[in-house]
Amino acid sequence: MSTETPASLRVAPRPDDPRLTRGVTGRDQSGAPVDLRVVEERPLTIYLNSREIVTAMTIGDHPEWLGLGFLVNQGMVRAADTVTGIDYDEELATVVVRTAVETDHEAKLARATRTSGCAVGTVFxxxxxxxxxxxxxxxxxxxxxxxxxxxxxxxxxxxxLEAGAIHGTCLCHGPDPLAYFEDVGRHNAVDKLAGWMRMEGVAPGDKTLYTTGRLTSEMIIKCALMGIPSLVSRSGFTAWGVEIARQVGLTVIGRMKGTRFVCLSGADRVVWDAA
Structure with a gap:
């Protein structure tokens, strides 16, 4: 299959970045030696002001957007909060998001729960x-x-396409992809996108979120709280995710493979204009 980066993409994946994959050797089903690239996985500790919040396992790209987006999607940095700086230290593997005023993150940390998501799936x-x-x-x-x-x-x-073992998330407008992020956890990819949208001032109301991950309750909630009205995945659904989507009026499409898909929420907002 031929590949081509769409002209509309403002942020694209980085398959050629040597920091994101590592060469390893092995053997195939016949015992013959093989060389391939595998995705890197490294820790990133996220701080909000002086408080350590979480350590995420990530491929390592866009740490500033990941840190900010994680805090935004957890409700720890709200729309009214002024972000005064984001400091990334590659050697210490830390990113510090600074706000003008202390937030209520201590109360949220006291009620942390673990969700069904892979990699970072903590909701406060x-x-x-x-x-x-x-x-x-x-x-x-x-x-x-x-x-x-x-x-x-x-x-x-x-x-x-280069190495597999990774999730992708893409913000789209109509037929055009705008920003495409990847990571070992689908939540990380969404958080990078949220951080980019916050920093770039991207309006969500006319956008679609495309993801390779499962449409779980947390993915539905994140998309809704980001203000994005449509969520599309090539993977499947959970029952609670569908229920929440219907409650908040989120259009949800899953099992998207080529021209085939299933819509379980918001079918009245789908325009069936394809041949």
Whole structure:
């Protein structure tokens, strides 16, 4: 399959970055020697001001966006909080997000729970906090755009195509991919995207979030709290995730393979315009 980076991508995967993969040798099913690239996995400790929050296992790219996005998606840095700086120390493997005023993160840390997500899947406090009264824009989702996105994303040079064992998340507008992030955990990829959107001031109301990961309750909640009205995955659903999506008016499409998919929430907002 030929690959090509879409012209619309403002942030693209980095399959050629030597820091993100490592060469290893092994043997195939016939016993013949093989050489291949495997994805790196390294710790990154995230601080909010002077408080250590969590250590995530990550491939190591975009640490500043990952740190900020994690805190934003956990509700520890809110829209009203002024971020005064983000400091990354590669040697210490730490990223420190600084805000003008101390936040309420201590209370959230006291109620930490572990979710079903791989890698970093920790939600602080009540998972449903912030969803009460949330209304997502009823942005239409065109099937023709979905098909164009699926083709474009699957042909984009990526670590997934290079080495596998990785999740991808892409923010899209209509048929155009805008920012594509990868990581060993699907939550990390989404958090990088959230950090990028916060730093770049990207509006979410007319966007679609494409992910390779499962559509679990936490993925649904993250997408809704980010204000993105449509979520698409080539993987499947959980029942609670579908229930939450229907409650908040999130259009959710899963099992997206080529031109085939299943919509379990928001079908009334889907425009069935593909041949």
């Amino acid at each position: 406090g009540d998972m449903m906090a912030g969803l009460e009264g949330l209304t997502l824009p009823a942005t239409p989702l065109h099937v023709a755009d979905l098909q164009a996105l699926s083709a474009a994303i699957n042909r984009t040079p990526s670590l997934y």
